[in-house]
Amino acid sequence: MNAGSVTRLRAESTPLPTRRVEAWKYSDLAAVLPDVTLVAGAGSVIELLAGHVERLEVASGESVLNVDRFTSGALEPRAFSATVAAGGTLTRIVIQSASNGVLLGHIRVRLCAGATFRQFIYAEGAKLARMETVVTVEGEGATVELNGVYLAGRGRHADLTSIVEHMQPGGVTRQLIKGAARAGGRGVFQGKILVAAGAQHTDARQNHHALLLEDGAEVFAKPELEIHADDVQCAHGNTVGGLDANALFYMRSRGISETEARALLVEAFLIDAVPDDLPADLHGEILSRIRAWLGGAP
């Protein structure tokens, strides 16, 4: 297929996943895509989703930083596959600005022995936005750090889905996702960690915590641990709730307005998931985006 070509597909024959696919249960593509036409820019949708668009090899011992920005207002599927050789490090930062588009990001990462994949996703959601991450630990002692913050305002759908497969021993996974949703906004977290039978001494921690800021906010969470090895450390935590009314009253009793007290509490809650050691300019950008969102901008 040529770059810039237009593919016409009937909805019922779309090769895209439907809600019948378990992992797409909460992100209904059919509901947000035009009925019959999928318009694909460079390369077709099918190819993009199949992960043939971008390939990246991180050589042994090297460090690569990949910053991926989603800003489009239209349909934007993007797929990316990476292999990190022994001892290499791939750091990926995704910044997804609020839009009315349909944004699909898919990354598949393979880690060789002692390799590291660190990812931070900042997602403001879109008509439908889904950032999917699949990491396979194929070598011994690889490290996976998956952090993310999603903010789902009115009319926005933000889905962070991830699968980490530990196929070899001694791997470490640290995942912390924090989210907040306002009325009419929908957040989705699906996180699976699989530990294969041979992946002894895997140490995996998965945490997802979300705040429902208003009545009518939605968060769907599906944390999963699937463990086939018998000598591992795995833990997960998942909470969805409102702001602590007692903490709010405490702050107001000190003279802080309800609006400011809420903003301080939510910001503190979210910032916990933003790694301190991101490049300073990006760290600053993410903090100011969070503050702007809490101020009611998008």
Add this chain to the structure above:
Amino acid sequence: MLEINNLHVAVGGADILKGLTLTVPAGEVHAIMGPNGAGKSTLSYALTGRAGYEPTRGGVTLDGVDLLAMEPEERAAKGLFLSFQYPLEIPGVPTMTFLKAALNAQRKARGEAEMSATEILKLVRAKAEDLRITPDMLKRPLNVGFSGGEKKRMEILQMLVLAPRFAILDETDSGLDIDALRIVADGVNALRSPERAMLVITHYQRLLDYIRPDRVHVLVDGAIVDTGGPELALALEEGGYDKYLAAA
């Protein structure tokens, strides 16, 4: 200064305060003592405007202004402060950030100029030292991981920094060892002045050895049943609340 007139407060549909009347003039420190369940904490929450503590009858004025009509933050800007019996942990919000937000919000509400971070840091550090609060504690999220005594000292630090006109101390002595009690009492006494007043809620006479009250009130079953000088606290320590409970 603070006038509580025939105050009735319901919590979850049950009447807890049943016609409480009390006046605390400027410059005075009054103590409220009473058995468990008398309504001492309900009084402190009703005065500060906590949701769920609904005044059903009566009124409260601070400097002649209707307190009950105001939001909690407006009451704070007016000069009301509550030292909580169980101070809250505020995860992720550093103590200095919290103090700066509170102080400047109050100043703004009163039409005063906001203070710079440097000015506030200087002010807070000076007060913190007196209370034996380390600079490291000021960097940590407010009250998170603090011991009971540290939290109480942190309440007093907030009080000294915010310099309220009317302070309520709700069982500030509970959970304090004798040294901490002295440090806290020194902090409280430093704030006493002819323009300020305080209401000290306690179970025990002990605190009143350090913070000498002008008047002592006995709260039983939602109303003040006796009032006297500091000697009343000593009598209560001796004889307990039995005579009031029997009458009630």
